[in-house]
Amino acid sequence: MEKKHIKTLNQANLKESAAKGGCGECQACTVANQKCEKQQ
Amino acid sequence: MIHKYKLNGYNICLDVHSGAVHILDDAAYDILDYCDENMKRDIPEKIYTELGDRYGKEEIEETYEALYELFEMGQLFSPDDYEKFADMMTKAPVKSMCINISHDCNLRCEYCFAAKGDFGQGRCLMPLETAKKAIDFIIANSGTRKNLEVDFFGGEPLMNFDVVKKTVEYARGLEDKYNKKFRFTITTNGLLLDDDKIEFINREMNNAVLSLDGRKEVNDRLRVTPNGKGSYDTIVPKYQKLVAGRGDKDYYIRGTFTKYNLDFTDDVLHMHSLGFDQLSIEPVVSDPKLDYSIKYEDLPVVFKEYERLAESIIESRKKGDYYNFFHFMIDLNQGPCAIKRLRGCGCGNEYVAVTPQGDIYPCHQFVGNEDYKMGNLHDGTFDTDMKNMFAMSTVYTKENCKDCWAKFYCSGGCNANNFQYEGNIRKSHKTSCELEKKRLECAIMIKAALAESGDDAPCDGEDCISSCL
Numbered sequence: 001m002e003k004k005h006i007k008t009l010n011q012a013n014l015k016e017s018a019a020k021g022g023c024g025e026c027q028a029c030t031v032a033n034q035k036c037e038k039q040q
Numbered sequence: 041m042i043h044k045y046k047l048n049g050y051n052i053c054l055d056v057h058s059g060a061v062h063i064l065d066d067a068a069y070d071i072l073d074y075c076d077e078n079m080k081r082d083i084p085e086k087i088y089t090e091l092g093d094r095y096g097k098e099e100i101e102e103t104y105e106a107l108y109e110l111f112e113m114g115q116l117f118s119p120d121d122y123e124k125f126a127d128m129m130t131k132a133p134v135k136s137m138c139i140n141i142s143h144d145c146n147l148r149c150e151y152c153f154a155a156k157g158d159f160g161q162g163r164c165l166m167p168l169e170t171a172k173k174a175i176d177f178i179i180a181n182s183g184t185r186k187n188l189e190v191d192f193f194g195g196e197p198l199m200n201f202d203v204v205k206k207t208v209e210y211a212r213g214l215e216d217k218y219n220k221k222f223r224f225t226i227t228t229n230g231l232l233l234d235d236d237k238i239e240f241i242n243r244e245m246n247n248a249v250l251s252l253d254g255r256k257e258v259n260d261r262l263r264v265t266p267n268g269k270g271s272y273d274t275i276v277p278k279y280q281k282l283v284a285g286r287g288d289k290d291y292y293i294r295g296t297f298t299k300y301n302l303d304f305t306d307d308v309l310h311m312h313s314l315g316f317d318q319l320s321i322e323p324v325v326s327d328p329k330l331d332y333s334i335k336y337e338d339l340p341v342v343f344k345e346y347e348r349l350a351e352s353i354i355e356s357r358k359k360g361d362y363y364n365f366f367h368f369m370i371d372l373n374q375g376p377c378a379i380k381r382l383r384g385c386g387c388g389n390e391y392v393a394v395t396p397q398g399d400i401y402p403c404h405q406f407v408g409n410e411d412y413k414m415g416n417l418h419d420g421t422f423d424t425d426m427k428n429m430f431a432m433s434t435v436y437t438k439e440n441c442k443d444c445w446a447k448f449y450c451s452g453g454c455n456a457n458n459f460q461y462e463g464n465i466r467k468s469h470k471t472s473c474e475l476e477k478k479r480l481e482c483a484i485m486i487k488a489a490l491a492e493s494g495d496d497a498p499c500d501g502e503d504c505i506s507s508c509l
Contacts, residue, residue: 005068005103008115009484009491010372012059014381014448015114015121021377022128025187027223028136028386029403036376037187 042117043445044072047485048351054484056445057122060115061372063488067095067103077117081108123436128379130431133183136386138393138404139174141166141204142195147229147271150262151296151324151332157195159395159408165200166396171207173417174394179218181422191225193393193404198232201240208244225249227294229263230275238282246289250279253295254307254321261300262332280315292366295321298332302341305349312363320366323475325457336471343478350482354489370449370483381435384451388414388430402430405456412459430455430465438466440473450476 017036025037041056044064051069053062064072074087083104091100110116143164145157157163178188190211192204204226211222226241227249241248252275253259260270283291293316297304304321311319323342326333334342353365385391388402395407398417406412415421433455435447453468453476461469 005065006106006110007063008110009061009063009487010059012055012061012115012372014057014059014378015118017376018122018125018378022125022379023377024132024135024185024390026376026380027187027189028132028390029138029191036380 041077041120041443041445042072044069045481047481048347048354048489050485050488052481052484052488053116054445055110055116055118056448057120058115058118059372059448060110060118061484061487062110062115063492065103067091067099068107070094071100071103071107075107075111075117077119079108079111079117122378122382125379126382126432126434126436128382130389130428132386132390132431133185134178134181134386134390134392135185135187136189136191136391137174137178138191138193138391139166139171139207140194140393140395140404140407141171141192141197141207142200143396144199145194145196145229146199146231146265147196147263148266149229149264151298151326151330153325153405154195155408159195161395161397161408164396166203168203168206170394170396170398170417171203172210173398175207175211175214177394177400177417179214179220182220186219186221187223188220189223189225191227191404193227196229196232197226198228198237201232201237205240223247227251229271230278231265231271233275233278233282235281238278238285241282242285242287242289248282248286248289248291249294250275250282250291251295252276252279252293252311253297254301254304255310258301258307259295262296262298276314283316290318292318292320294366296324297321297334298324298326299334299338300332302338302345305345305352308349308363308365309352317363318366319363322367325460334471336474339471339474339478342475346478346482350486354486354493357490357495358493367479368483368486370480370487372484372487378448381448381451383431383434384453385455387455388412388433389427402426403456405454405460433466438468439464440468444473446473446477446480449480 042053044053051064053064053072070091071087074084087100107116143158143161148156182188197204208224215221223246224244225247226245229251253263256272259272263271293311295307301307308319308321323334324332328335391403393401393404393407394417400414400416400422401407402412414423414426435441435452438452441447441452453472455465457469457472458465458467
């Protein structure tokens with residue numbers, strides 16, 4: 001979303017990922033640079 | 041909760057509990073100081089009185105309206121309702137293992153956390169029988185999980201490479217029978233690499249972590265053989281050969297920076313000049329009393345250097361020259377799910393380390409600490425109480441994490457770091473936290489800069505890596 005004063009950089013879905021996540025198949029040694037197994 | 045900061049000319053706001061990232065003009069950045077989770081549609085009078093000399097009435101009104109719209113959309117001051125998920129994964133199976141295939145090393149790196157290779161337990165190699173039992177353990181304890189990760193670690197794994205090969209062969213032979221998929225990683229100092237080992241690593245290892253500290257004089261100051269000789273000239277050509285045959289498999293040239301090279305951007309750039317594009321260089325973890333240790337008072341210099349590295353990456357990308365810095369990787373659109381972010385790595389819960397003697401520890405960094413020994417492969421013991429204790433270590437049970445803006449990106453940090461520095465896995469280490477937060481600020485700023493210049497285009501194919509720098 002881009003407005004005159006604000007540009008939103010991403011389409012974050014943390015809330016949604018909490019409801020749908022937790023499959024446990026992703027890598028178990030930061031996690032910010034990981035990918036979701038379902039998205040690979 | 042939000043985190044707002046200025047960096048490299050950008051006004052950035054992270055909405056912690058939605059994950060939304062906003063780039064603001066000066067008016068929005070300043071007005072945000074007058075907003076909170078109880079934001080109302082009516083503009084607080086205080087904004088006019090305190091910011092009226094900087095911004096006109098109309099500008100204040102339209103800016104506040106834009107901020108309020110984000111608030112209503114759940115992208116600003118969104119509530120923290122994740123704690124209810126913290127109990128998920130507490131009964132998770134073990135799906136990852138660090139196999140310390142060698143408690144011996146042909147280098148004597150000054151800063152080695154593994155006591156220069158033997159973890160303080162005497163130099164030895166893991167017998168094949170123990171390695172096979174490790175594979176049997178992870179299959180038996182992984183429940184319905186399909187993806188299993190096994191890291192060959194040490195010490196120097198190449199000193200026991202025949203056992204590495206036979207262990208991989210053994211595990212591969214069990215994949216179909218048990219519906220498992222092994223992902224192997226090896227971490228090496230490179231000295232013993234030859235054509236046979238390179239071919240095997242490039243065929244079987246999903247990731248290869250290749251140790252190099254950067255410039256020759258930096259690397260050879262601390263990464264030395266037992267007789268004090270540097271390793272740079274031996275390992276660089278071998279790494280270049282390995283990476284040339286790596287194809288699309290992951291690798292990292294991985295270094296450590298210390299007090300001796302706080303200008304580590306030059307080491308990253310040197311690695312890239314050698315032809316490598318997957319790079320990682322990380323602050324040393326060591327006793328603060330040592331000359332080369334990085335202390336809290338060093339942070340301003342380190343922060344400046346991270347900013348220099350970030351600016352260097354932006355400039356390179358704009359010129360079409362790509363290299364990836366591990367700790368600036370961040371996927372703002374997807375990344376791991378919120379459940380995963382509550383506790384980060386599976387240390388002691390989904391992840392364990394095994395020694396050549398078959399002893400089981402929460403991870404490689406706890407090896408040798410008898411208080412954290414979880415069991416043994418040979419006598420069949422495994423401390424599930426300790427496993428549960430690690431499972432309950434989340435950002436909501438760790439001191440200082442619950443109210444931290446970075447909690448969904450560092451996920452509570454490294455348990456072993458916390459234990460080493462603070463004596464408590466749930467007490468975060470302040471210096472490590474500050475470093476992580478700085479790296480995150482830089483990573484998000486890079487995203488903003490590349491989005492502005494159009495150099496961070498959306499993915500257009502399976503091989504696209506723009507989403508994670």
